[in-house]
Amino acid sequence: MGLLRACRGAWDAPDRSGDPVDLHDHGLQTAALLRRSHPADKELQVAGLVHDLGHLLFPGDDAGHAAHAAAAVRPLLGDRVARLVELHVPAKRYLAAVEPERALSPQSALTLRTQGGAMTEEEAAAFAADPEAQAAVILRQADDAGKVVGLDAGEMEDWRPVLELVAAGAYARATS
Secondary structure: OHHHHOOOOOOOOOOOOOOOOOHHHHHHHHHHHHHHHOOOOHHHHHHHHHOOHHHHHOOOOOOOHHHHHHHHHHHHHHHHHHHHHHHHHHHHHHHHHHOOOOOOOHHHHHHHHHOOOOOOHHHHHHHHHOOOHHHHHHHHHHHHHOOOOOOOOOOHHHHHHHHHHHHHHHHHHHHO
């Protein structure tokens, strides 16, 4: 919770030239959108909440932020949440390949280049074959939509029970 609270006033670009909301509000908005569209999938919602922690942990590393966030959350939140976090950047590259007319925020369009650009046909086919591809695309779509200045998406503390539930499930799987 402390790391999530630290996202207040932290941005996806160290010079604040990126998206119009801080990482705190962006995580809340992304998670709220996922809760609305997929109420039963708590791991997907939590992935939306934590997907950009890599920007906080390693400012300026646009290409590696998803991997950094995944590594940070895996021990507590489990493999699926970490995998979805890790896949949110490849999902952007996939969507850029299969929906080239799809609009991105100016910051997402800029970072797409540093993240490898639109996938090739072969990369897109491999991505689509991943068992988590559909969930990763849903996460990416919420990520793209969760950048609205002034939108009240609730309080971070409201997510504590969901985070505890997902962490308990991850712990149970790891120890069984």
